Amino acid sequence: MRLSVTATCSVAGCVSATTPTVGPALLAIRRLKVAVALVAFLLCLAFLAMGPPPRVGRAVYSWWFRGFLFALGIRVRVRGPRGSWHDGPELVVANHVSWLDSGLIQLWRPGQTLVKSDGDDVPAIVRRPLRALGTVFFDRERPEQLPRAIGEITGILRGGGRFVCFPEGTTYCGGHAGAFRPALFQAAVNAGAPVRPVRVDYVLSDGSPATAAAFIGDDNLTTWTRRVMAVRGMTAEIVFLPPLPAAGGRQTLARLSEDSVRAVRNEETTL
Structure with missing residues (x-):
C-alpha cells in the first residue's frame, strides 16, 4: 500500500547513512515479528470493517499498534499528562514526522483524527475501517472540502x-519543520475547546535524531518498514504540553502552539 506524501524533505537528503543498525540475527527476528504484525493488521481491518463501536475499534487498533512498535524495535518515552476518553474536548496538535505519529499520540490521549486522502490514494479496504474509527477525511486536491472537515471536527x-x-x-524529517497552518484551529475556536500542543521526536540511543523514522517525499510503506526495522536503539519521544485556551483566534492559536512545540526541542538542545 502506498500513502501520498508531500514534503520539502526527501529520503535521500534526510536519512543518515551512518544510522546504527542491528545485526543479522536480530534483523531476522524483527522481520518475523513484522510479518506476524502484518497478518494481525489484516485481522484488525476485518474486525473494524464489521462496524464495532468506535471505542472498541480504537482499543483493538491500539493493541495492534503497540505490537507493531514492538516488532519494529521502537521504544516509547512519554512526558506530560496522559489522558483517557473522559478528559473532555480538546484539539491535539503536533509536529509531523512519520505516519506513526497519530497512533503514538492516541496511545496516551485517544481521539479521532484527520487523514489527508488525495484522490483515491487511500484504498477502500483501509478507508472503511478508518471510518469506523471516526476518522475525518480531507482531500487536498479539493480545498472546497475544508469547511466540511472543519465542521466535522467542530462537532x-x-x-x-x-x-x-x-x-x-x-x-x-526532523532537521526541518513547517509552520503550523491556522485553518484547523478554527474548529477549536468554534467549539470553545482548548488546544493541546504535542512534540513528537524519534531519537537514537545517543539522543541524536533517528531520521530513518521519517515518512517523507517519495517514501512508501515497504521501504520505510525495511529501513526502520534495521535501526538499532530507536525511541519515540512524545511530550504533552499544557493546553491553550481557545482565545485570540485561529492565527494566534496556531502561532502559540507552534512556539510551544518548537521550544521543547530548543530547550533540550541547550541542556
Whole structure:
C-alpha cells in the first residue's frame, strides 16, 4: 500500500547513512515479528470493517499498534499528562514526522483524527475501517472540502470528544519543520475547546535524531518498514504540553502552539 506524501524533505537528503543498525540475527527476528504484525493488521481491518463501536475499534487498533512498535524495535518515552476518553474536548496538535505519529499520540490521549486522502490514494479496504474509527477525511486536491472537515471536527469537539491533527500539513524529517497552518484551529475556536500542543521526536540511543523514522517525499510503506526495522536503539519521544485556551483566534492559536512545540526541542538542545 502506498500513502501520498508531500514534503520539502526527501529520503535521500534526510536519512543518515551512518544510522546504527542491528545485526543479522536480530534483523531476522524483527522481520518475523513484522510479518506476524502484518497478518494481525489484516485481522484488525476485518474486525473494524464489521462496524464495532468506535471505542472498541480504537482499543483493538491500539493493541495492534503497540505490537507493531514492538516488532519494529521502537521504544516509547512519554512526558506530560496522559489522558483517557473522559478528559473532555480538546484539539491535539503536533509536529509531523512519520505516519506513526497519530497512533503514538492516541496511545496516551485517544481521539479521532484527520487523514489527508488525495484522490483515491487511500484504498477502500483501509478507508472503511478508518471510518469506523471516526476518522475525518480531507482531500487536498479539493480545498472546497475544508469547511466540511472543519465542521466535522467542530462537532466532535462540541460533543466532548478529542481530535488529533498535524497543522504543518505534511511530514518533515526532523532537521526541518513547517509552520503550523491556522485553518484547523478554527474548529477549536468554534467549539470553545482548548488546544493541546504535542512534540513528537524519534531519537537514537545517543539522543541524536533517528531520521530513518521519517515518512517523507517519495517514501512508501515497504521501504520505510525495511529501513526502520534495521535501526538499532530507536525511541519515540512524545511530550504533552499544557493546553491553550481557545482565545485570540485561529492565527494566534496556531502561532502559540507552534512556539510551544518548537521550544521543547530548543530547550533540550541547550541542556
